[in-house]
Amino acid sequence: MYxxxxxxxxxxxxxxxxxxxxxxxxxxxxxxxxxxxxxPREWLRWRDEAATLPERPVMLVFDDxxxxxxxxxxxxxxxxxxxxxxxxxxxxxxxTNRWDEIDNLPSQQLMxxxxxxxxxxxGIEFGGHTCHHVDLRNASDEIAEQEIARCKADLTALLASxxxxxxxxxxxxxxxxxxxxxxxxxxAFTTWPGLLHLGVAPHLTPRIGFMPGETRIGIRIxxxxxxxxxxxxxxxxxxxxxxxxxxxxxxxxxxx
Ligand SMILES: [Zn+2]
Numbered sequence: 001m002y003x004x005x006x007x008x009x010x011x012x013x014x015x016x017x018x019x020x021x022x023x024x025x026x027x028x029x030x031x032x033x034x035x036x037x038x039x040p041r042e043w044l045r046w047r048d049e050a051a052t053l054p055e056r057p058v059m060l061v062f063d064d065x066x067x068x069x070x071x072x073x074x075x076x077x078x079x080x081x082x083x084x085x086x087x088x089x090x091x092x093x094x095x096t097n098r099w100d101e102i103d104n105l106p107s108q109q110l111m112x113x114x115x116x117x118x119x120x121x122x123g124i125e126f127g128g129h130t131c132h133h134v135d136l137r138n139a140s141d142e143i144a145e146q147e148i149a150r151c152k153a154d155l156t157a158l159l160a161s162x163x164x165x166x167x168x169x170x171x172x173x174x175x176x177x178x179x180x181x182x183x184x185x186x187x188a189f190t191t192w193p194g195l196l197h198l199g200v201a202p203h204l205t206p207r208i209g210f211m212p213g214e215t216r217i218g219i220r221i222x223x224x225x226x227x228x229x230x231x232x233x234x235x236x237x238x239x240x241x242x243x244x245x246x247x248x249x250x251x252x253x254x255x256x
Pocket of ligand 1: 063064129133169170
């Protein structure tokens with residue numbers, strides 16, 4: 001999973017923008033290891049119709065459809081002959097990331113309808129990401145259904161073909177969202193780490209979030225095991241330290 005590819009902006013969520021040079025290095029490294037980028041439809045054809053896949057397939061998924069990804073990432077993938085997926089917030093095509101702007105995060109340009117149509121013919125497969133980038137965990141069942149159904153209808157009208165895949169904004173899955181995703185799409189991506197294999201529930205597909213600073217060893221570990229045990233251990237230690245710090249602060253307040 002990637003989001004922006006280009007120049008990181010001050011004040012944005014850390015790790016969401018992968019500088020172009022780092023992205024290029026990560027992709028070239030994966031290509032050197034023998035990986036080939038595939039699309040969700042290629043995976044589905046392999047799963048359902050026994051179509052062939054490259055020996056080492058990797059599915060890159062770009063969330064939110066930022067214009068910088070189409071400028072800085074897609075041409076390299078096209079050059080390598082890699083397919084990839086890009087998840088569109090259909091209510092804001094050609095506009096900016098309004099869902100972040102209300103939290104005072106920097107504005108970022110989203111792809112236009114023309115860019116989406118053009119890249120759909122050049123190896124990028126577009127999928128849904130709701131109409132308004134709604135956190136479906138906080139939405140009513142009706143809104144979840146509406147956001148997902150309308151998003152599919154918008155993309156079908158734009159591309160003149162039904163999209164196959166969907167990504168839950170913020171990785172937020174609820175029972176209603178999962179049911180709606182199952183009704184309208186063949187595959188839905190979470191943000192839970194892991195590898196895609198036949199045992200995975202298609203509407204709870206895991207994804208590895210590649211950070212800009214991902215090392216070659218990190219990439220190898222992620223692609224082999226779906227998560228990096230060192231990163232998990234590091235995160236757990238940080239959480240434990242945080243709990244200890246808060247407990248000490250509470251105790252010292254009590255004894256003052
Ligand atoms: Zn998103």
